[in-house]
Structure formats: C-alpha cells, structure tokens
Amino acid sequence: MNTREAIRAGVIGHPIAHSKSPLIHNHWIKRYGLSGSYEAIDIAPDDLSKKLPQLFDEGYAGFNVTIPHKEAVMDLCDDVTDVAARIGAVNTLYKDEGRIIGTNTDAFGFMENLNVAIRHFGFSYTLQNGPAVVLGAGGAAKAVVYGLLEEGVPEIILVNRSKEKAEALAKNHPAAIRVAEWDQRSAVLEGANFLVNTTSLGMDGKDALEIDLRAAPENMLVADIVYTPLLTDLLKQARDYDLRIVTGIGMLLHQARPAFEKWFNILPDVDDRLEELVLWGEEGAGLSFYDESGTV
Numbered sequence: 640m641n642t643r644e645a646i647r648a649g650v651i652g653h654p655i656a657h658s659k660s661p662l663i664h665n666h667w668i669k670r671y672g673l674s675g676s677y678e679a680i681d682i683a684p685d686d687l688s689k690k691l692p693q694l695f696d697e698g699y700a701g702f703n704v705t706i707p708h709k710e711a712v713m714d715l716c717d718d719v720t721d722v723a724a725r726i727g728a729v730n731t732l733y734k735d736e737g738r739i740i741g742t743n744t745d746a747f748g749f750m751e752n753l754n755v756a757i758r759h760f761g762f763s764y765t766l767q768n769g770p771a772v773v774l775g776a777g778g779a780a781k782a783v784v785y786g787l788l789e790e791g792v793p794e795i796i797l798v799n800r801s802k803e804k805a806e807a808l809a810k811n812h813p814a815a816i817r818v819a820e821w822d823q824r825s826a827v828l829e830g831a832n833f834l835v836n837t838t839s840l841g842m843d844g845k846d847a848l849e850i851d852l853r854a855a856p857e858n859m860l861v862a863d864i865v866y867t868p869l870l871t872d873l874l875k876q877a878r879d880y881d882l883r884i885v886t887g888i889g890m891l892l893h894q895a896r897p898a899f900e901k902w903f904n905i906l907p908d909v910d911d912r913l914e915e916l917v918l919w920g921e922e923g924a925g926l927s928f929y930d931e932s933g934t935v
C-alpha cells in the first residue's frame with residue numbers, strides 16, 4: 640500500500656471564490672513538504688446533502704465549511720463534537736473510523752489570536768479581569784462568546800441591533816451574559832476590560848460601525864474580527880485613544896490550524912509569510928502584523 644498517497648481536502652461554501660482558505664492550506668502543504676491538495680468547492684444549498692457524501696466517497700479527507708452551510712451541515716454529520724454542538728455550527732469536517740465528524744475551530748482561532756497578541760504586548764493584562772463587551776449576536780458572535788466564557792471572562796455584555804437575537808444567545812448562559820440595547824454600545828464601555836466587534840459593520844462595502852470609545856478605560860483591549868480593511872475605523876479610533884488593538888486576520892489564520900491537523904496530521908504554525916500572503920496576496924509586499932510598539 641502506498642502510505643504517501645496524496646491527501647485531498649477543501650472548503651465548501653456558496654459562493655466560494657473569495658475564500659482565503661486555499662491560500663492558507665496550500666501554503667502549509669508546500670511548507671511542510673506534504674503530498675496533497677486543497678480546493679475551493681462551490682456547493683449550492685440544495686445540493687449539499689447529495690454532494691457532500693459523494694465527495695467523501697471520492698476520497699477527500701475532509702473540508703472546511705463556510706457560509707451558508709455551517710448550520711445545515713450538522714445534519715449530515717455522523718457526530719458533532721461538543722464544541723460544535725455548543726456553538727451551534729460546524730466549520731470543519733473530518734473522518735474518524737469511517738464516520739463523518741463535524742467540529743468548530745472558530746473559538747480556538749479567536750482565542751489563540753487574542754492570546755498570541757496579549758503575549759506579544761508584553762504588558763500585564765488578563766481577560767479574566769473584567770467584563771467583555773461583544774458587539775453582534777450572529778454566527779461569529781456565538782464562537783467568540785463560547786471562547787471568552789471558556790477562558791474565564793467573568794461577564795459578557797452582549798449588544799446587538801436585534802435584541803431578541805442577543806437574548807436567544809444569552810439564554811444559554813444566563814449567569815454570565817447581560818444583554819444591552821444597541822444604542823447603549825458606547826455607554827457600556829465604562830468599566831469594560833475588552834471590546835470585540837463580531838458584526839460585519841466596518842467591513843469594506845458595509846456600513847460604518849458608529850461607536851464612541853471615550854468612556855473606555857485606558858487598559859481596555861479592542862479587537863475586531865473584520866480584516867478587510869485590516870485597520871478598521873474601530874481599531875483606528877482605539878489607537879487614537881492609546882488603547883491596545885488586535886486585528887481580525889489572525890482569527891482566520893489560527894482557526895485553520897486544527898482543521899489542517901485533522902487531515903494532514905501536523906499542527907501548522909502561523910508564520911509571517913502566511914500573514915503576508917493572505918493580507919497582500921504575495922510575500923514581501925506589506926507590513927508585518929505588529930510593529931515594535933505592539934500595535935499594528
């Protein structure tokens with residue numbers, strides 16, 4: 640038997656042409672000298688239940704799953720991990736003893752990026768030190784909230800335009816999450832230890848995120864999961880107030896690592912070259928992630 644048979648993996652979504660995942664995984668395949676490939680595969684929602692088993696039958700080791708399949712794909716799994724069940728979405732599929740398993744690496748990606756940045760800052764800051772304000776209550780917010788609670792953040796103040804969506808998410812963690820009105824998003828920053836935007840506001844082509852950071856304490860850390868642009872208006876404003884910031888690109892890179900490990904048996908690193916490749920499309924063209932002051 641040929642034990643060095645090429646391993647095939649991919650990302651499924653609709654549309655899928657914009658996905659950065661092929662860049663990331665093919666970079667690692669090359670870097671670790673592996674025999675394999677990773678493709679973007681467009682599957683329309685109506686075709687998902689037929690096509691996914693066919694692809695596994697063709698020998699694929701697994702897939703990343705993106706919009707709009709993250710919830711629908713759960714019904715096609717033989718089993719979902721505890722983390723995927725608790726977040727309510729699957730972003731990674733792999734096989735275990737012939738069974739299709741769905742898991743979710745978004746919370747890992749978010750927390751890993753945050754913790755790498757906090758270590759990099761080299762100042763004393765702990766997420767457990769006070770309340771975290773989370774803007775948004777969509778799919779990304781669910782993973783972020785899960786990650787923050789697992790990390791031991793004492794309280795989450797959840798602020799979403801549609802309050803009922805925030806309340807539905809808070810219902811699973813009534814002791815730890817307080818829901819606030821969308822128009823209170825600037826006021827709730829008083830006494831906050833951490834702020835993260837998980838909405839699509841501030842992304843290229845979307846509406847601006849209107850928020851005033853004046854009330855934020857000087858040690859509050861500000862993160863955005865939007866990474867186009869890399870420096871969102873939220874992060875620029877935070878920098879103007881001398882607050883520490885964490886950009887969104889690292890979540891994308893770190894969530895890919897445990898997925899790659901499931902298929903290729905190597906937990907890859909996020910290296911500078913990968914950051915450049917994903918941000919600028921080529922190596923040597925752009926900035927590094929952080930400058931010497933610990934901000935972007």
Ligand code: ATR
Nearest residue numbers: 775776777778779780799800801804837838839846
């Ligand atoms: P994702 O899976 O990326 O989180 P989503 O589930 O569609 O995407 O969630 C998008 C988030 O951005 C939601 O919190 C949404 O608020 P609503 O629940 O009120 O829709 C938020 N969002 C999008 N456009 C917004 C806008 N113009 N103003 C305020 N919030 C907005």
